[in-house]
Amino acid sequence: MAFDDQLAGALEETLDRMTDTLLAGRNAAGHWEGKLSSSALSTATAVIALTLQSREQAASDPTAGGLSASDSRVGGQAAPGSQSGGLAPSGSRAGGLAAPDSRADGQTAPGPLATAGVDWLIQTQLDDGGWGDTTDSPANVSTTALCWAAVTIAGAGRPGADAALDRVRAWMTRAAGSLEPPALAQTIRLRYGKDRTFSVPILTVLALAGLLDDDSPRHGWRHVPQLPFELAAVPAALYRWLRLPVVSYALPALIAIGLVRHRQRPTRNPVARLVRRIVRTPTLYRLALLQPSSGGFLEATPLTSFVVMSLVAAGETSHPVVAPGIAFLERSARADGSWPIDTNLATWVTTLGVNALSRRSGWRERLPDEERQLLIRWLLDQHHRAYHVYTAAEPGGWAWTDLPGGVPDADDTPGALLALHALSGPNPAPESLDAACAGVDWLLNLQNRDGGIPTFCRGWGALPFDRSSPDLTAHTIRAWNAWRPALPAALAERVERATPRAVHYLEQSQQPDGSWIPLWFGNQQAPDDANPVYGTARVLEGLASLDDDAAPHATEFRAASWLAAARSPDGGWGGAPGVAPSIEETAVALGALSTWSQRARTSSLDHTASLDDTDSPDSTSSVARAGSLDSTTLSAIDTSIEAGVRWLIEATDxxxxxxxxxIGLYFARLWYSEALYPRVFTLAALASAAHHARTESRGSSRVSPSPEA
Structure with a gap:
């Protein structure tokens, strides 16, 4: 395949501009931070937490403007300063809160940040009366319920608040059938099924706002399931056996929300009530241990807000977690009154940027050695070299951010390994090789029994973020294969044993139509909010990283054919067939087809093999390779590649x-966009397509005859 001169010229022009713009987007330290979209959900939770804390503080001490964190204790013990961090010095105001004013109705008026947040929510309410996760998202019941609660709690007297409440009540009536508490609670529970990670926090917020009240506020709490916060008192090593009703990252919410539910509506079971009374102090102490020095759990506004508001409502306003949590929320507020879902994804977007640049021909000339070394140093500094108290993760992984609230995970670790490999070249420095070995080992130890890779913890449970995922598994395969030649023999042997198991998992998790469903990305217009285009593209790239001397197996053929056929008539890809195209999804599909097609053409296409019935998933022969790649199939893929290139050039001008x-899915299916995604995805895709075209123009393909020939 070769592009005509006009398309080739436009491609190089676009690549040059995208490369220059991406390089210019680094910060003063030499890496990327990106910019996350503002979130109505985050804004609503922050508004509620700030308002409830200021009111409770004013009620307990009308002369105090905030919490004196130095006087806070957990069960009579000083908080562990090394982890709970960010505590205000003695006599200072927590988080800089000014003394609250009183409204005419006797309620303490929200502070300026909460007021600005309410105003932003009112201004961004959709015409149908609901709210979506971003300003470009359709309304959903979770975000709309939280915004309803925020305007109810903090919006009195604000311009447009009454009209906003009328519209949202109408929206919720349509969504739930009525505004009766049982109908609201059932609607929220049905959205999340067995996973209570997000349904219980939302119901807690509705209860705090009085929106679940029947004949008394206490009765409203009966619609909020009790989370077993007492289980947080057991050793972390036992969590995988407990089958917690929330995912591994949500332990702070389990503790805080469990406590407020117990405080507001304690169980009638005397034994359970006694146990919860006994473990209250140790679980609160554990909560303080989990809080990073920044004050923000996972650097996430929603999780931190849920914890703060729950502690306040549980009578723990003076708990040492509250003050740094409030300070984190204040620092995270944006000038327009909104909050993002997370502070930044700096490590993730930096590795995406490096890995996109590395696909460009001559990229090292554009990123001189001094700048590459700066990036290597920064990536090494983000390497987690100690046991992580939050998820009990062993040393060796990378998180999504350079901030202290980040937790090592199985998407950012492969991304960091691939970026470190690209920056280091064929002769990595000893420190880089040591970090790579630790990262590879960390991923090997994370591999589940089914051969797949979960997000944070091996075998914690069956909830989405704790079970194996195709996109994470494929990303891990790429990282393992990139570093395998440089690894010590024993570690390389472990990779060789683990890879067939990972591939077997991918074969088993492939959908009947040939696609895969990813965990961390979705599409708001696709069925079930899924994004099979993204998932299939990422898995196809992972499989394409396998040894070049082995032909693609039948699983790959089916995936490549599905991905090519999923293209829209105009040349782009959406998250699923028939969904409107986007830059991000077109780019990942184009990049995957270009990368895989090149590998497929240069492999031994006449090689076939079948999986013997006696083969086990651990044997290398289980990576079954079968099928033949004919010229008709390759022609269809070439057509898709060229169409995708044209679409991206036009769509990006x-x-x-x-x-x-x-298209990003944050925890608990929370939508977000990241300003760097379309830029890095497009650069990677166009660079891969250009490389593929150059390779094909040199006549390197080996193609079997078409059956019709």
Whole structure:
């Protein structure tokens, strides 16, 4: 396949512009931070937490403007300063809160940040009366319920608040059938099924706002399931056996929300009530241990807000977690009154940027050695070299951010390994090789029994973020294969044993139509909010990283054919067939097809093998390779590649315009967009397509005859 001169020229022009713009987008330290979209859900939770804390503080001490964190204790013990961090010095105001004013109705008026947040929510309410996760998202019941609660709690007297409440009540009536508490509670529970990670926090917020009240406020709490916060008192090593009703990252919410539910509506079971009374102090102490020095759990506004508001409502306003949590929320507020879902994804977007640049021909000339060394140093500094108290993760992984609230995970660790490999070249420095060995080992130890890779913890449970995921598994395969030649013999042997198991998991998790469903990305217009285009593209790239001397197996053929057929008639890809195209999804599909097609053409295409019935998933022969790649199939893929290149060049106006689309899925299916995603995905895709075209123009393909020939 070769592009005509006009397309080839437009491609190089776009690549040059995208490369220059990406390099210019680094910060003063030499890496990328990106910019996350503002979130109505985050804004609502922050508004509620700030308002409830200021009111409770004013009620307990009308002369105090905030919490004196130095006087806080957990069960009579000083908080562990090394982890709970960010505590205000003695006599200072926590988080800089000014003395609250009183409204005419006797309630303490929200502070300026909460007021600005309410105003932003009112201004961004959708025409149908609901709210979506981003300003480019359709309304959903979770975010709308939280915004309803926020305007109810903090919006009195604000311009447009009454009209906003009328519209949201109408929206919720349509969504739930009525505003009766049982109907609201059932609607929220049905959205999340057995996973209580997000349904219980939302119901807690509705109860705090009085929106679940029947004949008395206490009765409203009967619609909020009791989370077993007492289980947080057991050793972390036992969590995988407890089958917790929340995922591994949500332990702070389990503790805080469990406590407020117990405080507001304690169980009638005397034994359970006694146990919860006994473990209250140790679980609160554990909560303080989990809080990072920044004050923000996972650097996430929603999780931190849920913890703060729950502690306040549980009578723990003076708990040492509250003050740094409030300070974190204040620092995270944006000038327009909104909050993002997280502070930043600096490590993730930096590795995406490096890995995109590394696909470009001659990229090292554009990123001189001094700048590459700066990036290597920064990535090494983000390497987690100690046991992580939050998820009990062993040393060796990378998190999504350079901030202290980040937790090592199985998407950012492969991304960091691939970036470190690209930056280091064929002769990595000893420190880089040591870090790579630790990262590879960390991923090997994370592999589940089914061969797949979960997000945070091996075998914690069956909830989404704790079970194996195709996109994470494929990303891990790429990282393992990139570093395998440089690894010590024993570690390389472990990789060789683990890879067939990972591939077997991918074979088993492939959908009947040939696609895969990813965990961390979705599409708001696709069925079930899934994004099979993203998932299939990422898995196809992972499989393409396997040894070049082995032909693609039948699983890959089916995936590549599905991905090519999923293209829209205009040349782009959406998250699923028939869904409107986006820059991000077109880019990942184009990049995967270009990378895989090149590997497929240069492999031994006449090689076939079948999986013998006696083969086990651990044997290398289980990576079954079968099928033949004919010229008709390759021609269809080439057509898709060229169409995708043309679509991206036009959609980005030759790299001058790269609007972001909300395809990212944060915890608990919270949509977000990241300004760098369309830029790095497009650069990676066009660079891969250009490399593929150059390779094909040199006549390197080996193609079996078409059956019709």
């Amino acid at each position: 030759h790299g001058q315009r790269v609007p972001a689309t909300p």
